Amino acid sequence: MKFDVLTLFPDMVAGPLNDSIIGRGIERGLIELNLWNIRDYAVDRHRTVDDSPYGGGAGMVMKVEPLYSCIETVKAKRPEARVILTSPRGVPFSQEMAKELAGLTELIIVCGRYEGIDERVTELCIDQEVSIGDFVLTGGELAAMVIVDAVGRLLPGVLGCDDSSVEESFSDGLLEYPQYTRPPEFHGLKVPEVLLSGNHQEIAKWRRQQAILRTVAARPELLANAQLTPAERTLVAHALEMRHE
Numbered sequence: 376m377k378f379d380v381l382t383l384f385p386d387m388v389a390g391p392l393n394d395s396i397i398g399r400g401i402e403r404g405l406i407e408l409n410l411w412n413i414r415d416y417a418v419d420r421h422r423t424v425d426d427s428p429y430g431g432g433a434g435m436v437m438k439v440e441p442l443y444s445c446i447e448t449v450k451a452k453r454p455e456a457r458v459i460l461t462s463p464r465g466v467p468f469s470q471e472m473a474k475e476l477a478g479l480t481e482l483i484i485v486c487g488r489y490e491g492i493d494e495r496v497t498e499l500c501i502d503q504e505v506s507i508g509d510f511v512l513t514g515g516e517l518a519a520m521v522i523v524d525a526v527g528r529l530l531p532g533v534l535g536c537d538d539s540s541v542e543e544s545f546s547d548g549l550l551e552y553p554q555y556t557r558p559p560e561f562h563g564l565k566v567p568e569v570l571l572s573g574n575h576q577e578i579a580k581w582r583r584q585q586a587i588l589r590t591v592a593a594r595p596e597l598l599a600n601a602q603l604t605p606a607e608r609t610l611v612a613h614a615l616e617m618r619h620e
């Protein structure tokens with residue numbers, strides 16, 4: 376899968392994405408990451424990429440021409456690509472969206488700065504605005520990196536043992552169960568006996584119950600879409616009662 380990230384700060388993006396799991400995916404040719412500096416498409420002597428907003432107001436707006444020229448240059452090389460703008464106004468990013476994006480062959484991510492980009496670029500070039508959360512960052516780069524990481528790790532072969540991307544938070548509509556490793560006791564806290572039992576059926580049952588209880592405690596709204604057995608729904612009802620006591 377080809378990721379193209381268009382940004383005023385390519386060095387900000389390069390470091391983390393070329394490290395660790397995503398970096399290994401790039402080395403192994405499973406991921407292709409190209410960074411484009413929007414400022415390289417500013418035509419004036421001062422390489423200006425921002426200007427004052429029409430109508431007044433604080434801050435600056437990203438100019439149309441450099442951004443449009445940069446996006447169209449990349450789109451010409453990526454005819455299959457979906458073009459995403461990271462923005463607080465966007466559709467909420469989720470594991471479900473990550474899975475959908477992982478099915479693409481090419482993804483272009485545009486990173487806004489200042490107070491945002493000229494709306495005409497959005498109208499002419501952007502397929503989808505995507506938000507990683509209801510907060511405002513200094514720019515779209517961190518959101519772009521989150522998307523590349525969450526999508527890249529789902530690509531076949533990137534995670535090493537592919538199954539570890541299957542059983543995790545949100546994959547079955549629930550949050551992930553607690554994890555433990557050696558030592559069996561630490562600061563007086565013991566690993567739950569069932570995990571040392573070798574009884575895989577009991578371990579799976581315990582993990583499922585823990586995932587449900589974790590979800591009740593932190594994200595009860597996710598339960599509406601979870602596939603629960605009648606017994607699990609009873610567990611949820613009791614846990615919700617406890618939560619409200």
Ligand SMILES: Nc1nonc1C(=O)NCC1CCCCC1
Binds near residue numbers: 465490505506
């Ligand atoms: N939240 C977010 N989700 O995706 N991006 C986000 C963001 O906060 N981006 C920074 C803003 C800053 C002003 C210009 C446009 C981008």
